[in-house]
Amino acid sequence: MRAEERRQAIREILQQSSQPVSATALACRFSVSRQIIVGDIALLRAAGAEISATPRGYVILPETSGxxxxxxxxxxxxxxxxxxxxxxxxxxxxxxxxxxxxxxxxxxxxxxxxxxxxxxxxxxxxxxxxxxxxxxxxxxxxxxxxxxxxxxxxxxxxxxxxxxxxxxxx
CATH class of the missing domain: 3.30.1340.20 (3H domain)
Structure with a gap:
């Protein structure tokens, strides 16, 4: 899998997940190091993705209701x-x-x-x-x-x- 494809897949995982996803879990899923995932997240953020790092992992926060x-x-x-x-x-x-x-x-x-x-x-x-x-x-x-x-x-x-x-x- 190319790096761009991996980043798109990471974005999709975060969009579909109802819970935070750790860099370690993403690294295991894509058979890369945790540091590669941290770099992918940085590039996704630089491209405008609204990804937040919580104590439990990465999330794309839904629009806040209420x-x-x-x-x-x-x-x-x-x-x-x-x-x-x-x-x-x-x-x-x-x-x-x-x-x-x-x-x-x-x-x-x-x-x-x-x-x-x-x-x-x-x-x-x-x-x-x-x-x-x-x-x-x-x-x-x-x-x-x-x-x-x-x-x-x-x-x-x-x-x-x-x-x-x-x-x-x-």
Missing amino acids: LVRQLAVQHGGAQMESELNAIVDQGCTVLDVIVEHPIYGQLTGPLQLSNRYEVRQFLSRCFQSDAQPLSNLTEGIHLHTLSCPDEAAYARARAALAEMGILLEG
Whole structure:
């Protein structure tokens, strides 16, 4: 298979997948190295493909339906699980985490967490690695972009975070 054919096949796999697909899984499927897949993804992005890298793999995000809002929170690492669960328990998806870095400006990490199982998987990867959450760069202050089915779900998520004492309000 030629490189261009492989990249087109990767794009099709990502478009059809309902879950993130890891570079390792793609490498196995096409009998190439993981680094070749990383390069293919970079070339697809440079050509305009809207491919996001999540902690679980690559995705082409569907158009977000419902309400998209951001909220600001501040907490330590020990509250990360309860924060994320409070949001997904209200029916919202945590699309990303955003921090303001003094040198690089806005840094965004895609999350795509919709339920407690995905939160547990994300936290498991956090604890298994030496990497620190982006919020550690900003004394725990960070934003989340949420996709919620309606205004009521967003209001419930805000109320849950406020009850925990971690919602930053203007």
